[in-house]
Amino acid sequence: MPLVRQSTVERPKMSEAAYERLRDAIVRGELVPGEKIRDGDLAEMLGLSRTPVREALTRLAESGLVESKPGVYTRVSTLNQHDVAANLAVLKALDSLAMESAVPRLTERDIQTMRQANTNFATAVKRQDVSRALAADDAFHHVIIEAAGNPVIARIVEQLHPQLHRILYRKFSGLLGGEETINHHEELILACEQGDAQVAAAMSGEHWSHLGDLISGLFDSDELSS
Numbered sequence: 001m002p003l004v005r006q007s008t009v010e011r012p013k014m015s016e017a018a019y020e021r022l023r024d025a026i027v028r029g030e031l032v033p034g035e036k037i038r039d040g041d042l043a044e045m046l047g048l049s050r051t052p053v054r055e056a057l058t059r060l061a062e063s064g065l066v067e068s069k070p071g072v073y074t075r076v077s078t079l080n081q082h083d084v085a086a087n088l089a090v091l092k093a094l095d096s097l098a099m100e101s102a103v104p105r106l107t108e109r110d111i112q113t114m115r116q117a118n119t120n121f122a123t124a125v126k127r128q129d130v131s132r133a134l135a136a137d138d139a140f141h142h143v144i145i146e147a148a149g150n151p152v153i154a155r156i157v158e159q160l161h162p163q164l165h166r167i168l169y170r171k172f173s174g175l176l177g178g179e180e181t182i183n184h185h186e187e188l189i190l191a192c193e194q195g196d197a198q199v200a201a202a203m204s205g206e207h208w209s210h211l212g213d214l215i216s217g218l219f220d221s222d223e224l225s226s
Contacts, residue, residue, distance in 0.1 A: 102147035103197035
């Protein structure tokens with residue numbers, strides 16, 4: 001007879017809640033680079049036991065948001081130019097692969113969802129609402145990732161995105177904000193409507209390369225030194 005305790009069912013939900021809360025706090029700068037983290041303090045703050053908090057910290061470490069030395073420290077990771085560049089290279093490759101797989105599968109509803117997401121993005125940019133803008137941008141690209149039908153792509157993108165979001169949240173207006181990204185989204189939608197997967201993938205790759213150059217410039221000018 002199976003024995004399933006209620007705590008066993010609920011713990012993954014608590015762990016996910018802890019992960020999302022801590023991830024967002026790091027992305028938004030509520031927890032700053034280099035800040036030490038104590039699981040007991042976090043557990044008390046979140047109203048959880050230490051176990052889901054520790055599980056969340058393990059996931060954050062896998063995403064590069066937290067670094068630790070057993071028995072010495074656990075802290076919010078600093079922004080490292082080499083690591084960010086490696087992150088961007090993988091995201092660029094995965095996005096191009098997703099485009100090539102997804103475009104032939106996109107439905108009219110998918111196109112409408114992308115168009116609405118870009119409208120939401122434009123509205124958020126106008127209001128200078130970074131959180132909503134990033135959410136709308138994620139929603140736009142999520143259509144492609146879902147249509148690609150590759151769970152490995154989805155899993156890795158979810159793991160790597162928060163590190164990029166840390167930078168976008170701090171420097172949004174110079175990296176994603178404005179007409180350039182809105183127009184890029186519209187051009188991608190047009191390529192998707194025409195079923196041209198290669199053009200869409202190439203456009204996406206160029207956009208990632210441009211974003212990478214901008215971020216590299218921020219590191220070179222010490223604007224992302226921590």
